Amino acid sequence: MKRPSKYARILLNLLVAVAVSLVVNFSYLLLLLIDQRNDAPAAPAAEQRIDERSGEGVLRLSPDGHGYLLVESGDSVYVPMQRVRRLGLRDGDRLVGEISAPERAGAHAVMEKVWRRNGEEFDYAALFKRPAESVVLTLQLIYYLLISFILLSILTPVRYNYSRRRFVVHCVWGIAVAAGLYFLAPVTVWHSGKLIFNFMAPRMLDYVLLLKCSFAVVVSILYSRIYVSIWQQQAVAMENERLKNENLTTRYNMLVGQINPHFFFNSLNSLSMLVREKLDEKALTYIDQLSYTFRYIIQNGQNTWVTLGEELDFVEAxxxxxxxxxxxxxFFDIDVPAECRAWLLPALSLQPLVGNAVKHNAITKSNPLRIAIRTAGDWLEVSNPKTPRLEPEPSTGIGLENLRNRVRLIAGRDIQVVETGTTFTVRVPLQKPASCSGQ
Structure with a gap:
């Protein structure tokens, strides 16, 4: 299990921010799609909208800038001065538009909206330079994507010790940042259609905008809490796995370290015997073989698995x-098929078994010690006859117990000890590599 990298976290936050932006602008996007589908050739808009609230006439402007629309019935419709200036109307323009009824008796009707001017459709978008709906939607998507991504970046730091207090502090920071970004939101002025920042709008308190920003903040906080919880669980699992591996390595090194002194002292006793008897040639050969065995122990002391062939070569030396x-x-009686010498077993498995057999049995000409080594399925069997010494040496059980613990740590299995009245057998599990054919 690997910890999520910095770039993976950024990519994940970006994808979540895109999802939040799409959800926030879903209604806007849906309306835009509907408008585009309905944007089919049809009768002139003014003709479709002519009803009891519509009127047509010629505009006349007074010297003070107020306008009056003279309709065919002879009545006049008032056109406010602000609307005349804003729409750029001229004296003599023939207008078709929406007319509201008089508010009281004796008052003029008022032209609320111009539909056609001198026979042409009146284009409010061109007049006020309104941005296209697709541009507004794109800016909205980008804005909410940015605000969501910034909030997620603040709320999802890669920390192992991410406490609740720290999470609350980050939430406060996120809300503060969201409040600042609220004033930078792109908004459309309702009467002119201009696209401006929210802090430039006449009314900065936009309830729809506030609701959308609040939604982005809430989703970011909920997602970040879930993300941090999952990440902390993974971090704890990784830390436990690391500690477990360190513990196994430490225990294994301690067990191997206990083998070396025991073997070293026995070897020195044998070498001192050869020196006392002045068997120089045998002593030199003994030193060479002793050097080989120590080199094997040092080289494989940190290893876990070795091949059966390597162990048998070591046992020979x-x-x-x-x-x-x-x-x-x-003597050794070794019966291991050549094709199975590639099988694996924990390193230094045979040395304590041979050493214990020598230590606890009498070795004489009439009763020589024969250690049999053979394979049986996925087990390596090491057996020797039981010929107890007249003065048995005290048994500490360290050698066999060390082997048992090392096999458990490395192979996940246990050794088997089979003891009868005449023989003592230890079975060590083997691991069969894929390239090795079975017996």
């Missing part, structure tokens, strides 16, 4: 040391 000590009284 290790057994040579005992053959020098017990001339013609110590």
């Amino acid at each position: 290790y057994g040579y040391l005992f053959k020098i000590r017990y001339a013609d009284k110590f």
Whole structure:
């Protein structure tokens, strides 16, 4: 399991921000799609809208700038001065538009909206330079994407010790940033259609905009809380796995370290015996074999798995040391098929078994020690006859217990000890590589 990288977190936050932006602007996007589908050729708009509230006439302007629309019935419709200036109307223009009824008796009707001017459709968008709906939608999508991404970046830091207090502090910061970005939101002025920042609008308190920003803040906070919880669980699992591996490595190194002194002292005793007997050639050969065995132990002390062939080669060299000590009284019977020498077993599995067999059995010419090594399925069996010494050496059980613990740590299985009245057998599990054919 790997921790999420910085770039993976950024990409994930960006995708969530895109989703939030689409959800916030869903209604706007849906209306735009509907308008585009309905934008089909039809009769002139003014003709479609002519009803009891419509009127047509010629505009006359007074010297003070007020306008009056003279309709065919002889009545006049008032056109406010602000509307005349804003729409750029001229004296003599023939207008068709929406007319509201008089508010009281004796008052003029008022022209609320111009539909056609001198026979042409009146274009409010061109007059006020309104941005296209697609431009407004694009700006809205970008704005809410940015605000969501900024909030998610603040609320989803990659920290292991991300406490609740720190989360609350980040939420406060996120809300403060969202409040600042609220004033930078793009809004459309209702009467002119101009696109401006919210802080430039006549009324900065836009309830729809406030609702959308609040939605983005709430979704960002909820998502960040879920994200941080999942990330912390993964971090705890990774930390536990790391501690477990360190613990296994430490325990394994301690077990291997206990083998070396035991073997070293026994080897020195054998070497001192050869020196006392002045067997110089045998002593030199013994030193060479002793050097090989120590080199094997040092090289494989940090390893977990070795091949069965490597272990058997080591046992041959290790057994040579005992053959020098017990001339013609110590033998190996090895029955391992050549194709199975590539099988795997925990390193230094055979050394304690051979050492214990020598330590706890009498070795004489009449009763030589024969250690049998053979495979049986996915097990390696090491057995020897039981010929107890007249003065048995005290048994600490360290060698066999160390082997048991190392096999459990490495192979996840246990050794099997089979003891009868005449033989002592230890079975060590083997791991069969894919390239090795079965027996």
